[in-house]
Every structure is written in C-alpha cells, then in structure tokens.
Amino acid sequence: MSDVEILAVTGLSKSFPGVKALNDVSLSLREGEVHALMGGNGAGKSTLIKCLTGFYSSDSGKVFLAGKDISSLKPDQIQTCGISTVHQEVNLIPTLSVAENIFLGRQPKIRGRIDWKTMNSKARAVLARLNLDIDVTQMLSSYSIAIQQMVAIARGVDMSARVLILDEPTSSLDLKEVEQLFSVMRRLTAEGTAIVFVTHFLDQVYAISNRISVLRNGHYIGTYEKADLPQNALISKMLGKTISDKTDSSTKKQSQDQDEKEVYLTASGIGKSGYIEPIDLKVHQGEVIGLAGLLGSGRSEIAKLLFGVVQPDTGRLYVQGTEQLFSSPRKAIQQGLAFCPEDRKKEGLIGELSVKENIILALQAKRGWYRALTGVQQEKIAKDFIKSLKIVTSDLNKPVKELSGGNQQKVVLARWLASAPSFLILDEPTRGVDIGAHQEIVRIIKGLSKQGLAIMVIASELEEVVDISDRVIVLKDRKQIKELSGDEISEANVLSSIAEGAL
Amino acid sequence: MNNKYIPLAATIFVFMALFGFGSAQFDSFFSMRVFTNLFTDNAFLAITAIGMTFVILSGGIDLSVGSMIACVGVATAVLIEHYQLHPLVVFPIILICATLFGSFMGFLIEKYDLPPFIVTLAGMFFLRGLSFVISIESIPITHSFYDSIADFYIPLPGNGSLTVSTLILLTVLAGAVYIAHYTRIGRNIYAVGGNEQSAALLGVPVGRTKLFVYSANSFLAALAGIVFTFYTFSGYSLAAMGLELDAIASVVIGGTLLSGGVGYVVGTIFGVLIQGVIQTIISFDGTLNSWWTKIFIGLLLFIFISLQRLISSGLLLKWWPSDKKPLVN
Numbered sequence: 001m002s003d004v005e006i007l008a009v010t011g012l013s014k015s016f017p018g019v020k021a022l023n024d025v026s027l028s029l030r031e032g033e034v035h036a037l038m039g040g041n042g043a044g045k046s047t048l049i050k051c052l053t054g055f056y057s058s059d060s061g062k063v064f065l066a067g068k069d070i071s072s073l074k075p076d077q078i079q080t081c082g083i084s085t086v087h088q089e090v091n092l093i094p095t096l097s098v099a100e101n102i103f104l105g106r107q108p109k110i111r112g113r114i115d116w117k118t119m120n121s122k123a124r125a126v127l128a129r130l131n132l133d134i135d136v137t138q139m140l141s142s143y144s145i146a147i148q149q150m151v152a153i154a155r156g157v158d159m160s161a162r163v164l165i166l167d168e169p170t171s172s173l174d175l176k177e178v179e180q181l182f183s184v185m186r187r188l189t190a191e192g193t194a195i196v197f198v199t200h201f202l203d204q205v206y207a208i209s210n211r212i213s214v215l216r217n218g219h220y221i222g223t224y225e226k227a228d229l230p231q232n233a234l235i236s237k238m239l240g241k242t243i244s245d246k247t248d249s250s251t252k253k254q255s256q257d258q259d260e261k262e263v264y265l266t267a268s269g270i271g272k273s274g275y276i277e278p279i280d281l282k283v284h285q286g287e288v289i290g291l292a293g294l295l296g297s298g299r300s301e302i303a304k305l306l307f308g309v310v311q312p313d314t315g316r317l318y319v320q321g322t323e324q325l326f327s328s329p330r331k332a333i334q335q336g337l338a339f340c341p342e343d344r345k346k347e348g349l350i351g352e353l354s355v356k357e358n359i360i361l362a363l364q365a366k367r368g369w370y371r372a373l374t375g376v377q378q379e380k381i382a383k384d385f386i387k388s389l390k391i392v393t394s395d396l397n398k399p400v401k402e403l404s405g406g407n408q409q410k411v412v413l414a415r416w417l418a419s420a421p422s423f424l425i426l427d428e429p430t431r432g433v434d435i436g437a438h439q440e441i442v443r444i445i446k447g448l449s450k451q452g453l454a455i456m457v458i459a460s461e462l463e464e465v466v467d468i469s470d471r472v473i474v475l476k477d478r479k480q481i482k483e484l485s486g487d488e489i490s491e492a493n494v495l496s497s498i499a500e501g502a503l
Numbered sequence: 504m505n506n507k508y509i510p511l512a513a514t515i516f517v518f519m520a521l522f523g524f525g526s527a528q529f530d531s532f533f534s535m536r537v538f539t540n541l542f543t544d545n546a547f548l549a550i551t552a553i554g555m556t557f558v559i560l561s562g563g564i565d566l567s568v569g570s571m572i573a574c575v576g577v578a579t580a581v582l583i584e585h586y587q588l589h590p591l592v593v594f595p596i597i598l599i600c601a602t603l604f605g606s607f608m609g610f611l612i613e614k615y616d617l618p619p620f621i622v623t624l625a626g627m628f629f630l631r632g633l634s635f636v637i638s639i640e641s642i643p644i645t646h647s648f649y650d651s652i653a654d655f656y657i658p659l660p661g662n663g664s665l666t667v668s669t670l671i672l673l674t675v676l677a678g679a680v681y682i683a684h685y686t687r688i689g690r691n692i693y694a695v696g697g698n699e700q701s702a703a704l705l706g707v708p709v710g711r712t713k714l715f716v717y718s719a720n721s722f723l724a725a726l727a728g729i730v731f732t733f734y735t736f737s738g739y740s741l742a743a744m745g746l747e748l749d750a751i752a753s754v755v756i757g758g759t760l761l762s763g764g765v766g767y768v769v770g771t772i773f774g775v776l777i778q779g780v781i782q783t784i785i786s787f788d789g790t791l792n793s794w795w796t797k798i799f800i801g802l803l804l805f806i807f808i809s810l811q812r813l814i815s816s817g818l819l820l821k822w823w824p825s826d827k828k829p830l831v832n
Binding site for chain 1: 681684685686687690691693694696697698700701702703704705706707708760763764765
C-alpha cells in the first residue's frame with residue numbers, strides 16, 4: 001500500500017423520497033489498499049457505491065478519480081475510467097453465456113467484429129485465476145448462484161485497472177472460495193489496485209483489509225487503520241452504541257427432552273435420485289432444527305423437498321401423524337408450512353409490490369382469494385410486523401425493492417409469520433444482514449420456537465447454526481451423515497463429522 | 504446439443520418436414536422455383552420480422568409495423584405518381600422519415616419509461632390514419648423503374664430466381680446476423696432483453712440501445728413497405744392489416760422468447776418460411792380455403808410456446824441441483 005490517493009469522495013449527499021440515504025459522506029482511497037466499507041443495514045453503503053459507479057447521480061458532492069472529477073459521468077464511462085464493481089447479489093445477464101457476461105461492453109474484436117474464440121478463451125483464463133473450470137459458452141442461468149457470483153467477481157477482477165468495488169462478494173461463497181478470492185485480491189493490490197470491500201463478515205474484514213471506513217444511517221463516521229480498531233469498537237461504531245460482547249450465545253441449551261415434545265413432522269426415507277439421498281428426520285413442536293454442511297451439501301434441497309417445490313421419488317412424509325404428499329408449495333402452505341428461500345430477490349420478494357402487500361401475501365394465499373383481507377386488516381397486520389421486527393421503511397406502501405437488504409429479509413420473515421405457520425423453514429435467514437439485524441433475527445427465531453413453533457434453519461455460518469439450534473443435522477455430498485443434539489452441538493463436532501464424512 | 508439451440512433446431516425441422524410433406528403430396532412441389540418463390544413472396548414479411556426480432560430480443564414489442572408498410576406504400580405511390588419524383592429519390596426520403604418516426608417512439612419509450620405496447624399502438628393508429636389522409640383509394644405505380652425491377656432477376660438452376668426483393672432480404676439478413684452476433688450493439692440488445700437493470704449496472708447504454716432498436720425496426724418496416732410495392736405495384740392504405748401480428752408470430756415460431764434476451768435472427772427467417780410453405784401447400788391443393796394458413800399458424804404457435812416453456816423449465820431443473828458440479832478444482 002502506498003500513500004497515493006486514487007479516489008476521493010467529498011461531501012456526497014443523496015436523497016430518495018422520504019429518506020436521506022447519504023448525508024455529506026467523504027471517503028479517501030489509496031492505491032493498493034483493501035478498504036473495508038462497514039455499516040449496518042440502510043447505512044448507505046449500496047447507495048454510496050451506486051453513486052460512485054454513476055448509476056445514481058448524487059444531489060451534491062464530488063467524486064475524484066486520480067484528481068479528475070468524475071461525478072457526472074455515466075456508468076459505462078466510469079467503467080472505462082478504471083472503476084469496476086461487483087454488485088451485491090448477482091447482477092449479470094442470465095440469458096447470456098458466461099463468457100459474454102465477463103466481457104459485455106468490452107468484447108475483444110478482430111477486424112471490427114466480436115472475436116468469440118478469443119473471448120471464450122480469455123474468459124476461461126480469467127476464471128482459471130479463481131480456480132473455476134466451467135463451460136463458458138453455456139448460459140449463465142444454468143449455473144448455481146455461487147458460480148454466478150464467482151463469474152461476477154471474475155468480471156470485476158478482470159476489468160479493474162485502478163479501483164475495484166466488491167459489494168458483499170462472499171455472501172454466496174464457501175470458505176475455500178473465499179480464500180481464492182482473497183488471494184486474487186492480494187495479487188491485485190500488489191499491482192496497485194485499490195479495493196473497496198463491503199461485507200458483513202467481520203472476520204473477513206480483519207483478514208484482508210488495511211483500513212476501515214464506517215457509515216451509519218447515511219452519515220460518515222470515520223476511517224480507521226485496522227490495527228487501531230478492535231472488533232468491539234467497530235461494532236459499536238456501526239451500531240452507534242456500545243455493546244457488551246457478541247451475542248448471549250453462552251445460554252446453554254436446555255431443551256434436551258425432545259421426546260416430551262409433540263412430533264410435528266416426520267420424514268422417513270424421503271429423497272430424490274440425483275438430487276438428495278433419502279433422509280430421515282423428525283421435527284418437534286417448539287424445536288429449532290439446524291441443517292449444517294458445506295455449500296452444495298444438500299441443505300436447500302431438503303427444504304425444497306419438504307415444502308413441495310421439488311417432488312420426492314422415494315419415502316413418506318407425515319405431518320402431525322397423517323401422511324401427506326405436497327405436489328406444490330400451495331398444499332404445503334395450507335398444511336401450515338412456511339419457507340423463506342435463500343435467494344430473496346429471485347424466489348422470495350416481489351420487488352414491485354409494497355411492503356404491506358408482500359407481508360400479507362402468504363396469509364392471503366392461505367385463506368384463499370375469495371376471503372380477501374380488508375384494507376384495514378392488511379394495514380394492521382403490516383404495521384404490527386413492521387413494529388415487532390423493526391423494519392425500517394418510510395411507509396407501508398413503499399415498493400419493497402427500495403428497502404435495504406436486511407429490511408427486505410425481515411419483510412420475507414414477516415410474510416411467513418403473518419400466515420401463522422406451524423413449521424417454518426428458513427434458508428439463510430441472516431444472509432446479507434448486518435450485526436444488529438442479525439442478532440434481532442436470531443432473537444426472533446428463538447422467541448418463536450419458545451411459543452411452540454417448529455423451525456428449521458439452514459445457514460452457512462456454522463456459528464449461527466450451532467448457536468440457534470436444539471438439534472443439528474449434518475449433511476455432506478447430499479447425504480445425511482450425522483445428527484447432533486443437546487451438548488453435542490458445537491462447531492468442532494459439526495466440523496469433525498463433516499471431516500469424518502463417510503457413513 | 505447446447506440447450507439454447509433446441510427451439511431453433513425445432514423450427515428448422517418443422518420447415519423441412521412441411522416442405523417434405525408438400526413434395527410428397529404434389530408433383531412439381533420439390534423444385535428450386537417453389538423454394539425461391541417462398542423468399543420472393545414473403546420478402547416484405549421477412550424483412551419486417553427481422554426488425555421485430557431485435558425489438559423482441561430487447562424485451563419490447565412494436566405494433567406499428569403493419570401500418571408503417573401501408574403508409575410507406577401510399578406515400579411512395581403519391582410521391583412517384585403525383586409529384587413525378589424518381590423512385591430512387593423517393594426511397595431515401597421515405598426511409599429517413601420512417602427512421603425518425605421510429606426513433607421518436609424509441610425516445611418516448613426510453614425517456615419516459617413508457618410501455619412499448621402503448622407507444623407503438625399509438626404509432627400504429629397514427630400511421631394507419633395518416634395513410635388514409637394521404638389517399639383512400641389504391642394508387643397504382645406505373646413508373647418504368649418498377650418494370651425494370653420486376654424484370655430483373657438472377658436465374659438459378661431448376662427454374663429458380665433471385666429477385667430484387669429476395670436480394671434485399673438476403674442483404675438485410677446478412678446484416679442482421681452480423682449485428683446480432685458480431686457487434687457490441689447487438690450483444691447489448693440481448694443483454695437489455697435478458698435483464699435491463701443488470702445491463703445498466705454492467706455499463707450497457709440501455710437508452711441508446713433501445714433507441715437503436717426502435718429506429719432500426721421502423722427503418723426495416725419502411726424498407727419492407729417499399730419491397731411490398733415491388734410486389735403489388737401500388738400503394739393502398741388498407742394494405743398489411745395485422746401484419747405486425749404475423750411478424751410477431753414468425754419471431755416466436757423462430758424460437759425467440761417473447762420475454763427477450765434469447766433468440767436468433769435465422770430462426771425468424773424459418774418462422775416466415777414456415778408460414779410461406781403452408782400457404783404454398785394450400786394453393787397447390789386448390790380446394791382448401793387460404794384461411795387454413797391461420798389455423799396452422801395458430802396450432803404451431805400453441806406448440807412452440809409450450810415447447811419453449813418446457814425447455815425453460817428444463818433449464819430450471821438443471822439449475823437447482825447444479826451446485827453438484829465441481830466448484831473448485
């Protein structure tokens with residue numbers, strides 16, 4: 001890292017109707033540094049990034065790249081200036097090939113026309129830097145989200161000349177892939193590229209970054225050398241209040257007597273060939289059951305089988321003692337199941353609809369459309385959940401896509417809670433959510449299980465699964481390999497059973 | 504085979520099957536003449552459909568093309584017959600005006616974020632009305648230039664012939680394929696149709712791309728209108744009623760997704776040829792009403808949109824368990 005300033009932001013402000021998203025924000029970026037940009041949900045990180053990349057035009061303030069004012073340039077002009085961005089959640093074109101996504105807008109040319117051969121081989125080379133070997137001529141949509149995320153990163157990495165902005169790049173990646181990404185980041189900074197790194201994983205911030213800037217509610221709080229800012233200090237700056245230590249995770253699990261609780265759902269040998277090996281599973285009322293395993297181990301697949309998204313070809317499913325066959329999620333919802341999917345943008349929320357409409361959607365579907373909720377009822381339900389889950393929105397009728405990531409997640413949660421389910425499946429409930437909201441969601445989940453709700457939680461962060469679950473099912477390579485309960489539940493045990501693996 | 508080529512392959516297969524059926528059924532059907540006539544008779548539809556392919560690829564729609572053809576026909580006839588202008592002077596004027604009209608529609612769609620359906624519906628009414636204002640009667644074109652165009656053709660073995668209309672169509676086709684696959688603006692059209700918001704985030708100039716698409720489409724519709732006058736020797740304000748829907752049908756049968764982002768210009772040509780070959784079969788038969796063409800096209804559309812749905816759901820099935828593939832090697 002040198003002391004040469006490459007990017008400077010001064011006095012940047014941006015308002016949306018009803019919200020001041022950025023208020024007099026300043027930032028300075030040096031050549032060859034990894035600069036972590038931290039802040040809670042709605043702190044203005046994504047807005048700041050969209051202003052830097054020309055996607056939003058700011059109300060006031062300037063952005064300088066190597067001394068040149070770039071505040072009023074358009075996204076494509078800013079890209080050619082040498083600022084490239086990997087946006088939060090995959091923002092690529094699903095219908096184009098992988099190679100095209102990497103080279104869109106800057107395709108290699110030969111005699112004036114696009115040179116597909118060179119483009120494909122270059123794309124393979126770029127992905128190889130991230131140790132990814134896939135068919136680059138296939139449509140992007142035929143790959144998993146994790147791979148799509150890697151492709152987005154590959155594009156950003158390949159383009160970055162001077163500044164690379166990574167907004168939540170690691171949220172879909174597993175540990176090994178994160179390591180790959182970090183080694184690429186180190187290589188880039190050694191070549192002089194400045195990297196802006198946004199993430200909610202504090203450990204990653206401390207593993208890779210040189211300096212940390214903090215935003216809170218659209219205000220710039222400060223920039224600090226990593227060494228001068230211990231984790232606790234960072235968290236309190238992000239939240240605006242001092243907090244004791246992380247969570248009260250030490251509360252020992254006391255709910256060992258599962259047998260006394262009533263069994264809500266039993267899956268016996270349920271599976272689908274090529275999708276997930278048959279699994280056995282019992283879920284009790286008032287119990288949080290965790291699914292642990294690496295990316296691709298079959299966690300989400302189990303949820304989709306139970307919820308009727310995918311039909312099993314073997315096994316039986318019993319809900320409260322009677323055999324059920326869910327041919328569609330609708331049937332599952334009618335039986336009291338609820339499912340918050342992993343990819344909230346694609347499978348969960350309807351961005352154009354308002355916060356209120358998104359919240360009442362599942363309840364309305366469960367009641368049937370001929371028993372419509374009245375406007376007053378809708379408003380009351382929505383208001384209750386906005387209050388109890390502390391959803392930050394200027395009003396009920398705001399389109400949900402305008403909310404920050406964490407608040408969107410809470411809206412999904414609110415929707416399923418509004419339908420008063422008996423069994424709630426949460427796939428990555430805290431992905432893309434900041435610490436404050438994270439703790440709150442964990443607290444809400446625990447509270448719900450105390451009220452007798454059966455809950456299944458899927459999370460990549462082992463710490464979270466361990467913290468939250470009464471029982472943990474460990475998965476590996478689409479097989480159920482172990483079940484841990486009570487005192488056995490610890491990160492070490494989960495890891496060692498994955499490591500031992502075989503059954 | 505790569506999944507994305509299945510609709511295209513299906514379209515080509517249907518065309519060959521229909522052509523084979525005709526050849527088996529009627530003696531002189533299997534000939535170069537019948538084949539090249541398909542191009543001559545449908546050149547105007549094919550040129551329109553090529554423009555429509557770009558519009559649909561970008562995620563839009565253009566309903567004004569049928570009216571554009573009628574309006575261009577009438578305007579051309581009036582300028583040549585009443586104002587005594589040479590056709591070669593008339594054509595550039597017409598093409599420039601049409602392109603400006605298209606960019607005006609594109610501007611409204613882009614600048615005010617209006618749905619293309621409504622904007623081009625307005626364009627459709629406007630142009631149809633305009634052609635009636637210019638002339639209610641059909642105007643015959645008697646200029647000698649038109650005779651020489653009709654007389655000119657490149658002979659092919661087997662009584663085939665490449666007429667001026669066919670040559671224009673083939674030039675447009677070659678240009679369209681080149682633009683779609685070998686230029687940035689072409690790939691930007693696919694990107695905008697695939698996901699407009701992501702395209703903007705990736706630095707694609709979305710506004711300029713849309714402007715280009717609607718301008719180019721109106722240009723091609725006007726060119727089709729001119730080619731149509733070669734065919735009919737007249738301009739008539741009631742001409743090409745509902746042609747925009749034939750064009751859209753050809754595009755969809757050709758394997759382009761109505762939601763945008765996926766499809767091929769070549770597929771569209773086969774979509775047009777399928778309509779043409781059905782018409783030819785019906786005229787060879789002689790006993791069937793020519794409206795049977797519409798019945799077949801309707802059936803084909805049902806089949807093709809179902810096929811597309813099956814394929815895209817097949818992609819989904821592939822997508823769900825796909826993290827099974829080795830991520831890191």
